[in-house]
Every structure is written in structure tokens, then in C-alpha cells.
Amino acid sequence: MSYLMPSEFVTKMVDAGESKLFMATRDAFLRAFMAGGILALAAAFAVTISVQTGSPLIGALLFPVGFCMLYLLGFDLLTGVFVLTPLAWLDRRPGVTISGILKHWGVVFMGNLFGAITVAVFMAIVFTYGFSTPPDEVGVAISEMGKDRTLGYKEFGAAGMLTVFIRGVLCNWMVSLGVVGAMISTTVGGKVIAMWMPIMLFFAMGFEHSIVNMFLFPSALMMGGDFSVWDYMIWNEIPVVLGNLVGGLTLTGLTLYATHVRTGAKRALQ
Numbered sequence: 001m002s003y004l005m006p007s008e009f010v011t012k013m014v015d016a017g018e019s020k021l022f023m024a025t026r027d028a029f030l031r032a033f034m035a036g037g038i039l040a041l042a043a044a045f046a047v048t049i050s051v052q053t054g055s056p057l058i059g060a061l062l063f064p065v066g067f068c069m070l071y072l073l074g075f076d077l078l079t080g081v082f083v084l085t086p087l088a089w090l091d092r093r094p095g096v097t098i099s100g101i102l103k104h105w106g107v108v109f110m111g112n113l114f115g116a117i118t119v120a121v122f123m124a125i126v127f128t129y130g131f132s133t134p135p136d137e138v139g140v141a142i143s144e145m146g147k148d149r150t151l152g153y154k155e156f157g158a159a160g161m162l163t164v165f166i167r168g169v170l171c172n173w174m175v176s177l178g179v180v181g182a183m184i185s186t187t188v189g190g191k192v193i194a195m196w197m198p199i200m201l202f203f204a205m206g207f208e209h210s211i212v213n214m215f216l217f218p219s220a221l222m223m224g225g226d227f228s229v230w231d232y233m234i235w236n237e238i239p240v241v242l243g244n245l246v247g248g249l250t251l252t253g254l255t256l257y258a259t260h261v262r263t264g265a266k267r268a269l270q
Contacts, residue, residue, distance in 0.1 A: 002187045009183040010260040013253070016183070017084035018093045020076065021100050025107055028076070032111025033118075035075035040119035040215030042066020046203065047145070048138050060204035064178075064196040071182045071195060077211050078108045079172045080179040082245045083253040090257060109241075116214035123215075124222040135223040146220025149208070150231040161239055164208055168243020169251070171207030174198040176248035180256070208240040 004012070020028070042063055050059030070077070085104060088096045125131065127139030135143060153160035181194030202209065217225075217232045 002185050002190050004184055004186065006256070006260045009180065010256045012183045013084055013180065013256070014087045014091045014093070014261070017081075017086070018088035018091075018096060020081055021085055021088060021096055021104050023104075028104060028107045029111040031075045032078070032108040033115040034073070035070045035077045036112035036115025036211055036214060037119045038070040038073075038075065038115075039066050039077065039112075039211050040116040040123075042069075043212045043215050044119070044123045044138075044142075044219075047141055051138050051141050057204060060200055063203045064199035067175075067178055067199045068192045068195050071179070072188065072191065076108055076111075077175075077179075078105065078112050078241075079175045079209065079211060079244050079248055081105060081108050082172065083176040083179060083248040086249060087253055087257050090254075091261070112211045113214050116211060117218050120215045120219035120222065124219050128223060131222075139219075139223045142216060143220045143223050143225040146217045146225040146232070147227050149213075150217070150227045150235045154231065154235045160235070164236060165239045165243040167206070167208040168210070168240040169247035170205070170243075171202045171209050171240075172244035172246075172248035173251040174202035174207065175209060175244075176252035180252065208236070208243065210237060210241045210244050213237060213240060 023031075042065060045066070046059035046063035048059075049062055050056045053059075071080075081104060085101045089098065089101060124135075124139070127135045127142075134140075149164075153164045156163070175198065177198040178195040181196075181198065182191050184194045185191050213232075213236055217236060221227070221229065221232070
């Protein structure tokens, strides 16, 4: 069958988390670098389509192409390893430690960051003809997006910080379902459909994804965005990373593991 039962694909999630933790550091970094770059290019594509059509919904409909590409190629996003690797520790897989998980997260974070920033430089060059002209229409849209999603939260203080954190939680609830979707089916078409739906939802709803933001905000800064690196880190990247961790792990990883692997005792019929 092309569809796997939940008990089967959740076991695959645990196996995948264990496998990633014992991967060579160079491989973990390279796969993360490529994932960050591909997702960044997909984000640039989605913004371009949104600007050209005047419809953000069309951009959201097409954005998942990058996510599907990178997972079909076996690359890794931090948002995905947030979900999978702790399950190997919960399942008491031999050799899996908290320190090993944190180290792997650090490697993937840096790989995603370098990949996303590389594409940010490339696209800033494209949008400004090698920094020889002001940014084009798409570049201006990215610059404004960077300002709105940093200073826009800062304006509301603690309420803004809570909002960006919750948007990060909701984002990785959906993104992690996309990661799971790659394991639900054994066919390429089935995997793509299962991944496409939640990724489209997160992008259309304007939730905050830490890796997408590693592209959008550095690119905006390169093109004269009216905010600082400090604004980006404090009012977006840090709370979004934390929100992504909480959302993916609690709302997807732990719930699936608790109900499909460590199931409760069956009730007796009265």
C-alpha cells in the first residue's frame, strides 16, 4: 500500500531522528545548507509571484514546491529536526543523549543560516543589478516585509513578542506536519500532496518560519530595509526559533508519539 498507518510512520519518525543524530557532522551541515538555500529560493519565488499577480494566496499556493524539493532530496531543516530527534531520546534509543541532540541542532541551524544567507546575497544582487540600482518591485516588497515583521512587533512590546512567538508555534505545527507528510506515503505523488497542504497553510496565514526568515530579513537589510540586525534577532529570529521548537515538538512530535507508539491501556467494555 502507498499509505502507511500512523503506527508505521511514527516509528519511521523515531528511526529518522536517531539516524540524523549519528550522521557525520559534514553531512548534517551540507544537507542543512542545501535545505536553507532551496527554501530561501522558494520564498523569493513566492514573494515574486505575489507581487506580480497582486495575490498573496497564489504565492502561498506555489511556495511548497521548495519544501517538497528539499525533503525529497533528503535535506534537513531545523524545524524538522526539532520534531524528530527528541523522539529518539524519548524512545531510549542507544547512544542518544540530550547533548548530542543540542549539538545536532546547532549544526543544522548554522547550515540553514549559511544556505539562506547565500541565497539572500544572490537574490539581492538580482533585485538590484549587482547593487548598482535601487531594488526592484520585489526587492522593495521584501524590504518592507522585513520592517513590518520586526518593528511591527516591537511597537506592541510584550504583546508583540507574544504574537511573534505564537506565530512561530503555529508555523512549525504545520511545517512539522509537512515533515511527517513525507513519511506517510511510499510514492512521490503521495508525499508531495501530504507535504503541500500544511506548508501552503502556514505561508498563507503569515506564520513565522525561522529558516524562511533567515533569507527574508538579511536580504531586506542588504537592500536598505529600515531596521537593524538587532531588531531582527530580538523581535523575530530568537522568539520564532523558540516558537518553532515548542510548536513542532509539542503539537506534532509528542502527540503522535504518545498516541501511536506509547498508547494508553485499552478500556474494558462495560
